[in-house]
Amino acid sequence: MDNIIFKIKDSVDIYVHEPNVLTIYYMNSRRRKTFRVNQCMIDLLECIDGESTTEDIITRLKTTLGLNEEEIQNTLKLLVEYRIITEKSSENILSDYDLQRYARQINYFSEFLRDEKCAQEAQKRLMESHIAILGCGAIGGNMAIQLVMSGVQQLTILDYDVVSASDIARHMYFDNYSIGMQKTELLKSKLEAIDSRVRIRTINKVFRPEDDLTEILHNIDFVINSLDEPYIGYTSSKISRFCVKHRIPHYIAGGFDAHLASTGELIIPYMSPCVECYASHFKTSLANWKPKKHPVIERSKEIGGLPSMSLFSSSFGVMEIIKYITRLVDLNKEYKVRGEWTFTDMNLQYLKVEKDPECLICGANNET
Ligand SMILES: [Zn+2]
Incomplete structure (x- = not known):
């Protein structure tokens, strides 16, 4: 998954407490998850800017933190599983008009589903x-x-x-x-x-x-x-x-x-x-x-x-x-x-x- 662009989900807020405690706040469902993490995880999250590809992130973190590719890929998979990050869709299922019209609802759906594409599919099922x-x-x-x-x-x-x-x-x-x-x-x-x-x-x-x-x-x-x-x-x-x-x-x-x-x-x-x-x-x-x-x-x-x-x-x-x-x-x-x-x-x-x-x-x- 080298060329995938990830972004942090719109409905997720992230807080870092000392020492290295990360709290994920899922705003739509009001759930919270707290993790004890190391600095590498925090650095990785900072790299997920909605523009860098996975390859960019791996190259950057390999150089600055000395992490290997497998570790980074596994961590990204874990962040997807926990619905903290999502793949930034390059192709949309819905029209621009419907994406705008139902923006809040699709955002809401996306918290319960794997990614934004699934949220658009959910909206399509309704329509x-x-x-x-x-x-x-x-x-x-x-x-x-x-x-x-x-x-x-x-x-x-x-x-x-x-x-x-x-x-x-x-x-x-x-x-x-x-x-x-x-x-x-x-x-x-x-x-x-x-x-x-x-x-x-x-x-x-x-x-x-x-x-x-x-x-x-x-x-x-x-x-x-x-x-x-x-x-x-x-x-x-x-x-x-x-x-x-x-x-x-x-x-x-x-x-x-x-x-x-x-x-x-x-x-x-x-x-x-x-x-x-x-x-x-x-x-x-x-x-x-x-x-x-x-x-x-x-x-x-x-x-x-x-x-x-x-x-x-x-x-x-x-x-x-x-x-x-x-x-x-x-x-x-x-x-x-x-x-x-x-x-x-x-x-x-x-x-x-x-x-x-x-x-x-x-x-x-x-x-x-
Ligand atoms: Zn019955």
Whole structure:
């Protein structure tokens, strides 16, 4: 690797403490690593200026410090492995426009990946994903906005509803002029205003039990279910069964009639718990719970909440989805189950749900 040009990663800060203690501060993930090093390592790091080739560095350090080539090459490999330095890309995967548009995001990705080229590839994966959002309410609609802001360019959005006054309080993109307009069409025009390259397919209809998901989810890479009508439990069960069978990753978001600041859950077929695993978890954990008749018959059908709660849930979901699509972390170990955020103490607690090995949908015996 004689002609490679390395640079210290943009998202890395390096501190030297006496005597010869080096601390690497990974700014995006807030991690720190501390190493005891000799002066040669410090000199080597100073040579990695984003302009000198490996050959230049070897020649310089051989002369000044008397190091041999193998030692220098091994140290450089180690610095790459620890994601302290990265190869300076000579050829870009993305256009100059997209590199500029998504500069901060690509910088963020690069901390979790080997080098800048991998970060650009991650951005490309996001830009090439076709995501379906079923239900364009406060959660689904705000997820669509954030996904397109992040670079997703192909969406299928489904909703039957028109905008009412109460929607304005919970959507980032509705205003007084939106009342009475079709939610999907208004969302589509907003998404096109964010990025004129987006391709949005709108389906303006009520989701019904007999609907053929094969047609709705044709060529879809990822599905978000935010359909709380006729009932989120029902729509999630139908959609999750279909997606598990066809190995389509999906996210259950919205329709949170029990708690508006729920995080929802990422479902990776045959890896994380599916909707049926959640159902059997609740069946067991709530086995002894018996509903008591409420003395007040007329209760509000609307659950209370703040606009920020829908934005919290939609942002949380989008971050999990981006993490999954870009493969930033090993989700075999890191995926999250549903979490519940509470207002008073600002705490986030995760349910103790596990994948049910006997699950009739995603259990080992049913894997297709
Ligand atoms: Zn399951």
